[in-house]
Amino acid sequence: SAVISQKPSRDICQRGTSLTIQCQVDSQVTMMFWYRQQPGQSLTLIATANQGSEATYESGFVIDKFPISRPNLTFSTLTVSNMSPEDSSIYLCSADRDTEAFFGQGTRLTVV
Amino acid sequence: DQQVKQNSPSLSVQEGRISILNCDYTNSMFDYFLWYKKYPAEGPTFLISISSIKDKNEDGRFTVFLNKSAKHLSLHIVPSQPGDSAVYFCAASFQGAQKLVFGQGTRLTINP
Numbered sequence: 001s002a003v004i005s006q007k008p009s010r011d012i013c014q015r016g017t018s019l020t021i022q023c024q025v026d027s028q029v030t031m032m033f034w035y036r037q038q039p040g041q042s043l044t045l046i047a048t049a050n051q052g053s054e055a056t057y058e059s060g061f062v063i064d065k066f067p068i069s070r071p072n073l074t075f076s077t078l079t080v081s082n083m084s085p086e087d088s089s090i091y092l093c094s095a096d097r098d099t100e101a102f103f104g105q106g107t108r109l110t111v112v
Numbered sequence: 113d114q115q116v117k118q119n120s121p122s123l124s125v126q127e128g129r130i131s132i133l134n135c136d137y138t139n140s141m142f143d144y145f146l147w148y149k150k151y152p153a154e155g156p157t158f159l160i161s162i163s164s165i166k167d168k169n170e171d172g173r174f175t176v177f178l179n180k181s182a183k184h185l186s187l188h189i190v191p192s193q194p195g196d197s198a199v200y201f202c203a204a205s206f207q208g209a210q211k212l213v214f215g216q217g218t219r220l221t222i223n224p
Contacts, residue, residue: 009153033211042116043156043201043214092155094212101146101203101212103155 006093006104013083013111020079021107023093028073033094033101034066043092049076083111115139116204118215126223131189133218135202138183142204146212147176147187149198156201160187192222 003026013019023032034046047055047068055068069077080087088111093104117136125131133147143164148156162169162176162185169176175188189196199219203212 004155006155035214040216042114042216043203043212045211045213048211094155100158100161102158103148105153105155108153 004093004095004102004104006107008107009105010108011110013109015084015111017083018079018081019083019109020077021091021093023076023078023104025074025095027097029095029097030073031096032070032076034068034076034078035092035094035103037090037092037106039089046078046091080109083109085111087111114216115142116202116213116215118200118202118218120218121216122219122221124221124223125192127194128191131187131192131196131220131222133187133189133200133202133220135185135187135215136183137185137204139204139213140183141206142213144205145176145178145185146203146205147174148201148203148214149196150201150217151198159200189220192220194222194224196220197222 005024032049035043037043045058046061047057049055049068049070051070051073067079090106090108092106094101115138146161147159149159150156160171160174160176162178167178178185199217201217202215205212
């Protein structure tokens with residue numbers, strides 16, 4: 001199985017600020033994914049991060065709010081910009097290995 | 113529009129008995145289904161998967177059943193153990209494990 005390290009594991013942020021979440025995979029992967037889990041909700045895909053091209057965003061998510069970087073095949077970042085309390089969620093990165101998806105441990109974000 | 117639904121938010125089972133978690137989906141284009149287990153403060157962990165060409169897949173104590181005509185899948189855990197207490201998510205995808213669509217999760221509690 002792939003090992004995915006995600007940091008920070010949690011943070012409490014002031015509204016209006018931005019937080020960048022980092023995700024490191026222990027081997028090269030083609031695609032990485034960013035998910036959000038709002039309180040009491042299911043995991044929702046934010047965007048797919050491809051190396052060498054812009055991320056592909058799902059309906060309801062935009063690059064200005066959630067800019068993503070993918071500088072190489074083992075690393076990606078997600079920034080939550082201009083945060084509001086509604087952004088309080090768990091954010092998870094994921095990568096595929098064969099037909100399985102593996103996840104980081106998640107970042108629990110609280111916006112106050 | 114919730115394409116993958118887990119209608120039971122919680123389930124309580126006696127240790128040693130069978131746990132059955134259910135999942136329904138609406139999109140007939142889904143061709144791959146997965147179950148994940150999630151402990152608090154950790155990312156989801158892959159459990160078992162099934163392709164739409166099969167109706168059953170077994171791995172140790174875990175068996176997943178797929179009923180395509182009913183657009184329904186279930187996860188059976190037998191015998192249930194205290195360490196199985198977690199939130200279980202079913203997920204569906206097109207073309208392997210990319211772009212997963214998750215259900216809301218079912219919290220399973222195994223009672224000693």
